[in-house]
Amino acid sequence: MSTKQGIIKGSKKERQLDFWGKLYFPEIFKGMWFSFKHIFKPTVTIQYPEEKPVLGPEFRGRPVLVQENGKERCVACGLCARACPPLAISMQGAEMEDDQKERYPETFEIDMLRCIFCGYCEEVCPEEAIVMSPDYEINFSSREDAVYGKDRLVIDKAQLKPRLDFLAERRNKNFGEVYNFNEDNNIHTLRNREE
Ligand code: SF4
Ligand code: SF4
Structure with a gap:
């Protein structure tokens, strides 16, 4: 049985190519068409190090x-x-x-x-x-x-x-609800620094 990929499947000759596979050109053109389509899509790569990526605050650097x-x-x-x-x-x-x-x-x-x-x-x-x-x-x-x-x-x-x-x-957000600590004595305990 032959497939669209040009490979004969389901037999001992699975690794052998059928007629279209042997021609190579259909697969080459398919690959070129795939690349061509991406020419018109927005670029996702950047020119690092000249261009720096914009990283969100969730990024963990050093x-x-x-x-x-x-x-x-x-x-x-x-x-x-x-x-x-x-x-x-x-x-x-x-x-x-x-x-x-x-x-x-x-x-x-x-x-x-x-x-x-x-x-x-x-x-x-x-x-x-x-x-x-x-x-x-x-x-x-x-x-x-x-x-x-x-x-x-x-x-x-x-x-x-x-x-x-x-x-x-x-x-x-629930911090402090379980242990009712005295804030004055716990100057080194995790706290909301904005308060
Ligand atoms: S210093 Fe240690 S704990 Fe902190 S990010 Fe590096 S490996 Fe992890
Ligand atoms: S306060 Fe303690 S845990 Fe925080 S950076 Fe200093 S030594 Fe490390």
């Missing part, structure tokens, strides 16, 4: 630390480092000089060779201090250069607004 009013939000609790599957995060916490109750990361490093952009660090952070940025252009020339310190991680809140707004929209 993780960065949020800076608010000149200080990083991070309180060096270490949760992100515990949650990070490839152990890409390391930090050293210290007490702030003006407020002994507050901690900050004296050093904070993410090994970009290990990071898999999973977003777990962002998910577990109680302070919304580490978020996934829109930056996907990461390059380095050595293993040492791939370890990003605070100089490359800390980014001002204003630049991360789309992602922070995106996270705020998805915040757990």
Whole structure:
């Protein structure tokens, strides 16, 4: 039995071509017609790197630390480092000089060779201090250069607004209903920062 594709099916000669298949031209013209039709369709490819893709706030680029009013939000609790599957995060916490109750990361490093952009660090952070940025252009020339310190991680809140707004929209609306905590004593508990 022959088919439209020009291949004889249902027999031992399945791999053999029929008359039209042997001519090749019908299949070639079909392919050319298919390509020709797409000439008039809108282009979906872009000329990267000259042209940059427009990415929505849902895109998970490299993780960065949020800076608010000149200080990083991070309180060096270490949760992100515990949650990070490839152990890409390391930090050293210290007490702030003006407020002994507050901690900050004296050093904070993410090994970009290990990071898999999973977003777990962002998910577990109680302070919304580490978020996934829109930056996907990461390059380095050595293993040492791939370890990003605070100089490359800390980014001002204003630049991360789309992602922070995106996270705020998805915040757990029922938070606080199960445990009736005293807000004054829970300064490091996940909270709505706009309140
Ligand atoms: S995105 Fe995932 S792999 Fe990368 S630092 Fe965060 S938790 Fe680790
Ligand atoms: S989970 Fe958040 S607050 Fe805790 S160390 Fe990581 S970035 Fe800092």
